[in-house]
Amino acid sequence: MSGKVFLIGAGPGDPDLLTVKALKVLQTADVVVFDRLVSPEIMALIPAATRRVSVGKTSGFHSVPQDRINALLVDLAREGHTVARLKGGDPLIFGRGSEEAEELAVAGVPYVYVPGITAAQGAAGSTGVPLTHRGLATGVRYVTGHRARDAGLDLDWKSLADPDTTLVVYMGAANMAEIAAQLIAHGLAIDTPVLAVAHATTPREMRMLSTLAHVAADLAKGPMEAPVLFMIGRVVSLYSTAALPLPARAPTLRVVRNG
Incomplete structure (x- = not known):
């Protein structure tokens, strides 16, 4: 049977x-x-x-x-x-x-x-940061920042470094230094805003606001417990005005703002 x-x-x-x-x-x-x-x-x-x-x-x-x-x-x-x-x-x-x-x-x-609501949608809804927004992002890309057996990342960096697209990186905390460096090397501005969100939509949610140039160093200062999602792009500039409060009983919002 x-x-x-x-x-x-x-x-x-x-x-x-x-x-x-x-x-x-x-x-x-x-x-x-x-x-x-x-x-x-x-x-x-x-x-x-x-x-x-x-x-x-x-x-x-x-x-x-x-x-x-x-x-x-x-x-x-x-x-x-x-x-x-x-x-x-x-x-x-x-x-x-x-x-x-x-x-x-x-x-x-x-x-x-x-089907289930994917982490990117959950983080967008929880933080108030849209994945697309007229005048800021005409599309969104989901990529994984980790490969099986810790193999090296083999991504199309040139296409990912698109200022008109929101880039969402799953499972990328361990490789964020490489990811940020590659995006910058392929043309994305160093001051591109980045929002890292851990445990999105749950009482354990934490957020860290940074830039492409500083996100790896900021993570080193205050590591975030997995799973961590990274939202990269101009839409993150809306966070300061669109941010929704953290869920009840969540840790204090940790925001890092660098020039």
């Missing part, structure tokens, strides 16, 4: 931003296989009797390798379980959801995508 796997986006962390469909699946699934970045507020919505399997990853350490996660999902479904595969943000934006779907398809296991 075969079960089914739901590849679910948990959103950026605020349980109120979880989709209705995702909540229904979490409350009826037999097993929840979850990542480290899923917030405790989201995990609290899962019934206490539901089996939970942690497959969390941190930079440089994978508690469960991806191939074993793939096999686990297949095995659980073949046992007849309804499986909720829970990922932070959206499963199709740096979430490796499509890799797991490929394995499920090969194994003949039915699966369903349940």
